[in-house]
Amino acid sequence: MSESSGRLELPDVLWQRVSPKYITVELVSSLITGLIMCAVGLVLFLTVLGGTVWGTLLLAAAVVIALLLVILAPRRARAIGYRMREDDLLFRRGIMFQRFVSVPYGRMQLVDISRGPLARMLGLADLRFVTAAAATGVSLPGLATDDADALRDELVALAESRRSGL
Numbered sequence: 001m002s003e004s005s006g007r008l009e010l011p012d013v014l015w016q017r018v019s020p021k022y023i024t025v026e027l028v029s030s031l032i033t034g035l036i037m038c039a040v041g042l043v044l045f046l047t048v049l050g051g052t053v054w055g056t057l058l059l060a061a062a063v064v065i066a067l068l069l070v071i072l073a074p075r076r077a078r079a080i081g082y083r084m085r086e087d088d089l090l091f092r093r094g095i096m097f098q099r100f101v102s103v104p105y106g107r108m109q110l111v112d113i114s115r116g117p118l119a120r121m122l123g124l125a126d127l128r129f130v131t132a133a134a135a136t137g138v139s140l141p142g143l144a145t146d147d148a149d150a151l152r153d154e155l156v157a158l159a160e161s162r163r164s165g166l
Contacts, residue, residue, distance in 0.1 A: 015081030015092065021122045022080075022142025026073040028118055034066025082140055087162075089129070089155065091138050101138050106162030107131040111152045115145070127151060 041062030049055030075095055083090040091101045110130040119125060119141075125148035127140040143151065 015083055018077065018080045018140070018142030019122075019124055019144050019147075021124055021144075022119075023074045023077045024122060025116075025118055025124065025142065026077045027070065030066075030069040030073040034069050037062045038066050077142065080140070080142065084154075089138075091140060103129050103131060103138055104162070105155065105158040108155060108159040111155050111159070113148050113152055125149075129155070 038059075041059040045055040045059045049058060072095065076093075079095050079098075080093045082092070088102045088104045091099075091103065093099050108129055108131060110128075112128040112130070113125050114128065115125045123145050124142055125145045127143055127148050129138045129140075
C-alpha cells in the first residue's frame, strides 16, 4: 500500500463505488442520530444540568457533533468502495479510520442481502459476507438492488468453485 496525501491507497486498483443514492441514507441516519443527541443534551440541560456551565457545554458539544455527522455523511458514503480481484474481494471504507478488508472467495460461507425501509424506497441493498472467522464479517452498503443481486450470485458461484478446489 502506498500513502498519498495521507490516505492509504492500493496502486493500480480501480474501485467500484456504491450508489450515489446511498448518500441520502447516510444523511438521514446522521440526522436522526444528531437529533437524538441534541434531544438528550437539551433534556439534561433543562433538568439536571440546567443553568450550569457543564450543561451549556454538553448541549453545545451535542450540537457540534450532530452538525459534523451531517456534514461528513456524504464523504463517508463516497469513501466506500470494492474491487473484485482474481482470488478475493477487496473492500474499503472510512475517512479517518480507514479499513481495507480482503475476503478470499473460497472462505465465503454466506452472502446475505438486506434492505432497510429507506434503502428499499431508494432501490438500494446491503450485501454482507460471512466467513469462518466471525471477526471478518464485511458489509457492503448502498448497492443498487439489481447490482446487489448480480454480485451475490457471482460471489456465490466463485465461492463454490474455490471451495471445491480446496
